[in-house]
Amino acid sequence: MPAVTGIKDATAIVGIGQTSFAKHLPEDERTLACRAVLAALDDAGIAPGEVDALASYTMEETDEVELAKAVGFGDLTFFSKIGFGGGGSCATVAHLAAAIAAGQATVGVAWRSRKRGSGPRPWTNTAVQLPTPAQWTRPFGLLRPADEIAMLARRYLHEYGATRDHLFNVALACRNRANQNPAAVMYERPLTREMYMSSRWISEPLCLYDNCLETDGALACVIVSSERARDCRRAPVYVHSAAQGLPAQHHGMVNYWNDDPLTGPAWAAARHLWKHADITPSDVDVAQIYDAFTPLVPLSLEGYGFCGRGEGGAFTEGGALETGGRLPLNTGGGGLSEAYVHGFNLINEGVKQLRGTSTAQVPGAATCLVTAGEGVPTSALLLRN
Amino acid sequence: MLTPVTDADGAPFWRYAAQGELRVQACTDCGEPRFPPRPCCPHCQSFASEWRRMSGRGRIWSYVVPHPPLLPDYAAQAPYNVILVELAEAPRIRMVGNLVSGPGAPLNSLSPDRVRIGARVQVVFDGDGLPQWVLERP
Numbered sequence: 001m002p003a004v005t006g007i008k009d010a011t012a013i014v015g016i017g018q019t020s021f022a023k024h025l026p027e028d029e030r031t032l033a034c035r036a037v038l039a040a041l042d043d044a045g046i047a048p049g050e051v052d053a054l055a056s057y058t059m060e061e062t063d064e065v066e067l068a069k070a071v072g073f074g075d076l077t078f079f080s081k082i083g084f085g086g087g088g089s090c091a092t093v094a095h096l097a098a099a100i101a102a103g104q105a106t107v108g109v110a111w112r113s114r115k116r117g118s119g120p121r122p123w124t125n126t127a128v129q130l131p132t133p134a135q136w137t138r139p140f141g142l143l144r145p146a147d148e149i150a151m152l153a154r155r156y157l158h159e160y161g162a163t164r165d166h167l168f169n170v171a172l173a174c175r176n177r178a179n180q181n182p183a184a185v186m187y188e189r190p191l192t193r194e195m196y197m198s199s200r201w202i203s204e205p206l207c208l209y210d211n212c213l214e215t216d217g218a219l220a221c222v223i224v225s226s227e228r229a230r231d232c233r234r235a236p237v238y239v240h241s242a243a244q245g246l247p248a249q250h251h252g253m254v255n256y257w258n259d260d261p262l263t264g265p266a267w268a269a270a271r272h273l274w275k276h277a278d279i280t281p282s283d284v285d286v287a288q289i290y291d292a293f294t295p296l297v298p299l300s301l302e303g304y305g306f307c308g309r310g311e312g313g314a315f316t317e318g319g320a321l322e323t324g325g326r327l328p329l330n331t332g333g334g335g336l337s338e339a340y341v342h343g344f345n346l347i348n349e350g351v352k353q354l355r356g357t358s359t360a361q362v363p364g365a366a367t368c369l370v371t372a373g374e375g376v377p378t379s380a381l382l383l384r385n
Numbered sequence: 386m387l388t389p390v391t392d393a394d395g396a397p398f399w400r401y402a403a404q405g406e407l408r409v410q411a412c413t414d415c416g417e418p419r420f421p422p423r424p425c426c427p428h429c430q431s432f433a434s435e436w437r438r439m440s441g442r443g444r445i446w447s448y449v450v451p452h453p454p455l456l457p458d459y460a461a462q463a464p465y466n467v468i469l470v471e472l473a474e475a476p477r478i479r480m481v482g483n484l485v486s487g488p489g490a491p492l493n494s495l496s497p498d499r500v501r502i503g504a505r506v507q508v509v510f511d512g513d514g515l516p517q518w519v520l521e522r523p
């Protein structure tokens with residue numbers, strides 16, 4: 001028997017699929033999930049009956065039984081759900097890669113379907129303080145994810161002299177890329193500095209444009225062994241390295257009780273991610289960094305090692321995140337301007353870049369970092385072609 | 386307003402708060418304070434704990450000013466401040482609260498421009514036993 005060598009390049013993403021993205025789609029989440037999964041399988045040239053592994057988020061409404069029954073999967077031998085909202089995106093692929101590399105399955109599908117645009121926001125679902133850990137935050141009016149992250153953002157700006165212009169650089173890079181992407185919710189809707197600086201506050205110091213979209217939509221991707229990938233319709237995009245991250249003394253969304261609240265789960269994920277990779281941050285051609293809120297980007301740039309502590313704001317200067325910059329960011333428009341589907345669009349955009357089919361293609365892109373939500377137990381992928 | 390819905394670990398904090406005392410869970414074996422409360426000490430894994438009285442003094446570590454859309458009771462007071470206080474005796478224990486003009490005052494009783502990182506604050510309690518914070522030097 002060959003020795004187990006880990007997941008490095010052992011699997012590849014061979015199919016991606018998505019529905020349209022909009023503030024309101026008429027179909028329900030289950031129907032959208034089926035459409036995205038079938039589109040991804042069609043892209044891969046793999047029949048639904050061959051799928052034997054599934055992974056999604058614990059917050060996914062369409063469960064494995066419903067999806068398998070509707071789409072016509074065969075016997076499933078591996079299925080997994082990852083917790084913590086947007087922190088789960090990359091882990092769906094990571095779990096399937098590990099399962100396939102370990103021989104527990106052969107064809108995996110990861111997916112996310114969500115009606116955040118037309119459905120209720122999670123924090124409005126309550127007339128009482130729920131869940132239990134919120135007893136330390138919600139009674140005081142720290143109600144929404146935007147409020148929770150704004151607390152870290154205010155300290156970040158104070159501690160390192162970062163500015164709202166740095167946050168604007170993040171929002172602008174995402175919007176500029178969305179303006180090139182006909183599938184993006186913010187296609188043909190340019191953003192200016194004046195619009196940003198004069199927009200309404202959501203939770204000071206975060207304004208409207210520091211917050212992700214509210215979107216209906218679904219996405220999926222298909223993972224197989226690298227050996228199998230060579231026979232697929234599309235050029236394989238290899239899962240080079242993958243990690244989850246939950247650092248010591250973390251508290252989801254309100255990482256305030258660490259020794260160092262400005263180093264979050266990204267740091268924990270990054271240590272494992274780079275340890276098992278043949279490349280370093282300076283070898284990354286393009287990045288898809290989870291952007292539910294703009295401050296997550298400078299925090300992640302630091303966590304994943306693209307710059308030092310406190311340098312994430314300055315890193316965004318001089319068009320660094322734009323096409324042709326030092327690290328082109330969120331080339332489909334990201335959660336801020338393409339669609340907010342808990343970060344799954346970042347995975348598929350990473351695949352498009354390495355296939356050479358992005359609407360904001362980075363010439364010759366051969367490596368892409370994709371990250372999941374910072375501020376919650378997270379995950380990340382290094383993809384290569 | 387949302388009142389704290391607590392659990393077995395958190396209940397003592399709120400019982401003491403209702404008596405006007407700010408107390409923090411601490412390990413009776415290694416002495417380390419911990420927050421939020423939990424069954425077991427992350428430093429020495431002991432299940433023995435006590436509730437240690439704090440002076441109620443601290444400094445503002447960060448703050449936010451939420452604006453609507455918010456839950457209705459909060460929207461009615463917005464914009465208001467929410468602060469994060471580092472306790473003087475245990476700097477790594479940071480508590481979420483509101484900086485107000487006096488005990489029982491509404492969330493928006495102090496203008497947000499009075500709030501700054503590093504300001505010294507003192508705990509007070511409203512009529513329902515919710516900790517609030519006032520400026521040490523108003």
Ligand SMILES: [Zn+2]
Binds near residue numbers: 413414416428429431
């Ligand atoms: Zn102890």
